[in-house]
Amino acid sequence: MQLKNKSALITGGGSGVGRAIAEHFAGEGARVAVADIDQEGAEQTVDSIKANGADAFSIAGDVSAPAEVASMIDQAVAKNGGLNIIVNSAAIARVQKFLDITLQDWNEMLAVNLTGVFLCAQAAARHMVKFGGGGRIINISSVNGQRAISGRGAYTVAKGGLEMLTKIMAAELGEWNITVNSIAPAPVDTPMIKKMHTQSTREQWYRVLPIKRYARPEEIAHAAAFLASDNAAYISGHTLNVDGGFNATGLLLDL
Numbered sequence: 001m002q003l004k005n006k007s008a009l010i011t012g013g014g015s016g017v018g019r020a021i022a023e024h025f026a027g028e029g030a031r032v033a034v035a036d037i038d039q040e041g042a043e044q045t046v047d048s049i050k051a052n053g054a055d056a057f058s059i060a061g062d063v064s065a066p067a068e069v070a071s072m073i074d075q076a077v078a079k080n081g082g083l084n085i086i087v088n089s090a091a092i093a094r095v096q097k098f099l100d101i102t103l104q105d106w107n108e109m110l111a112v113n114l115t116g117v118f119l120c121a122q123a124a125a126r127h128m129v130k131f132g133g134g135g136r137i138i139n140i141s142s143v144n145g146q147r148a149i150s151g152r153g154a155y156t157v158a159k160g161g162l163e164m165l166t167k168i169m170a171a172e173l174g175e176w177n178i179t180v181n182s183i184a185p186a187p188v189d190t191p192m193i194k195k196m197h198t199q200s201t202r203e204q205w206y207r208v209l210p211i212k213r214y215a216r217p218e219e220i221a222h223a224a225a226f227l228a229s230d231n232a233a234y235i236s237g238h239t240l241n242v243d244g245g246f247n248a249t250g251l252l253l254d255l
Contacts, residue, residue: 015191018089024221034046063112073120090112096154110158113158125178129178141162141166145158184239188217208246209243210246220242
């Protein structure tokens, strides 16, 4: 129960990694607000949490819309009596060659995956500062933000920007005892990835992953819970790779 009596807002909590984080945080004692543009998905996550004996509620909202972000934060604060933790997990992904990316594709990817995090984190931090400081901001980045991966042009740029956004927030919010960190997974076996990744794509990933499998959503959730806990009180501005050794690896030769 390392998050007992903490109030947490999870964006993108309706599926995949966000859902796993919401469920795990609730199991660790947090009061959880599950936010997602897909209200049905958010409600399904809440139902799962309640079925396991914890409590949560859903919020419908688009992280790229400032007015909706403000409403999300207000609802989380009002219903949970404050806000101690925000996990920015909402994201979209597409497979596109660089020469095929349209300006609309580019803008949509940055609006959700980078600007959306800025809006949510800023709104949450303003609340934390207003009520005396202290808090955790956790951003779900990706190894795509650290290494160029073909077919992920706009996505990699957004995630790379997210890593620097994490650092600047950590630098400026530390005086209020607010820590800001990111988690960079390699591919995670979520419904979205199962649709996007062909068998050929998986085989290519397995060749460069020292641990020869994709991450499980709950493994990302465990890392997020650590960064949200008191055990991580002096960690800030850090990207925690949960990537099966991918970022440590060059060539994996057959020896």
